Amino acid sequence: MKTILVPVDFSKCSNNAAKYAVQVADKAKSKLILLHSYHIPLTMAEVPQVADLTSEIKTEAHEQIRKLAVSLKKGNPDVVIETVVIAGFAHDAIITETQKNKANLIIMGTRGKHGLLDEVFGSVTSGVIAHSKVPVLAVPEGSKFKGISKIALSVDLYPNARKNALTPLVTFAKIFNAEILLYHIVETDMLNLWGFEKEKARIEKMLDGLKYSFFEEDTNDVTGGINKFVAKHKAEVLSVISRKHNFIERLFWRSITRRLALHSDLPFLALPE
Numbered sequence: 001m002k003t004i005l006v007p008v009d010f011s012k013c014s015n016n017a018a019k020y021a022v023q024v025a026d027k028a029k030s031k032l033i034l035l036h037s038y039h040i041p042l043t044m045a046e047v048p049q050v051a052d053l054t055s056e057i058k059t060e061a062h063e064q065i066r067k068l069a070v071s072l073k074k075g076n077p078d079v080v081i082e083t084v085v086i087a088g089f090a091h092d093a094i095i096t097e098t099q100k101n102k103a104n105l106i107i108m109g110t111r112g113k114h115g116l117l118d119e120v121f122g123s124v125t126s127g128v129i130a131h132s133k134v135p136v137l138a139v140p141e142g143s144k145f146k147g148i149s150k151i152a153l154s155v156d157l158y159p160n161a162r163k164n165a166l167t168p169l170v171t172f173a174k175i176f177n178a179e180i181l182l183y184h185i186v187e188t189d190m191l192n193l194w195g196f197e198k199e200k201a202r203i204e205k206m207l208d209g210l211k212y213s214f215f216e217e218d219t220n221d222v223t224g225g226i227n228k229f230v231a232k233h234k235a236e237v238l239s240v241i242s243r244k245h246n247f248i249e250r251l252f253w254r255s256i257t258r259r260l261a262l263h264s265d266l267p268f269l270a271l272p273e
Helices: 012-028 047-075 090-100 116-121 124-131 167-176 188-194 196-206 222-233 247-251 256-263
Strands: 003-007 031-038 081-087 105-110 136-140 150-155 179-185 212-217 237-242 268-272
Touching: 003 012, 003 090, 012 031, 012 047, 012 105, 012 136, 012 167, 031 047, 031 090, 047 081, 081 090, 090 105, 090 124, 105 124, 124 136, 150 167, 150 222, 167 179, 167 268, 179 222, 196 212, 212 222
Parallel strands: 003 031, 003 105, 031 081, 105 136, 150 179, 150 237, 179 212, 237 268
Antiparallel strands: 136 268
16 A cells, blocks of 8 residues: 545544544555645636635645644654645545545545535545545544554445455555454345355455454344444444445435445445445
8 A cells, every 4th residue: 555645625524534544654654645625716806816816725725734744744754745735626636636646545534424415415525435446444523543453344245346346455454454344234135146155255265364253144224233333343444345326326325335434433444346
């Protein structure tokens, strides 16, 4: 994991995620890139006034991100920190800069429970999770880095996931020497159709060399079951393979992955399908 990208808007939430990220970077020996995107103001005023205001916003952003980098560097002097300030919408900027810098992981903050508009149309975090080709670690506002010894992975054992879908998780777990707790919600009909033992064996093969345990539960409450599981086993990170959904599902917020990311009380690692 050579490069970690951290989007920041200088809020308490994103600054907390940056503090979490720099400690992950220190442990992983990764470079940290702080990214801030700003909007060019729309106004009916003449162009020179818009240009002046844009320049002022850009200058202020550069100063704020510099101060944040200095602050993070104080506690983690060995971490290489770079800063990027660009004009544009946050979601687009994050995806573009991730690809440009060949980042291996995105770490960003989430405030947890959101309002109705966020429930319907999503948020920057959920949008990035939906479109990113690299893992996204969503860090709740109140979450502090205290090491990672247990990672809960919710699996549904279906045969169409990429064969290397769990590779980023394996890498992440090895960095921290963490145990992986596999949690599966039993769905009898689907298991009979797909072949439970065959798929379970395939996943276990991917985790060869790691500490892991397998747990099963029969429940209709997917999100509730997962949250109870991570609380019971005191996992520090929850991970799920992020599926691609159609337009209607995105519009009405039927993605369990994004629900968990925005409402989880602990860092949430979304693995791209």
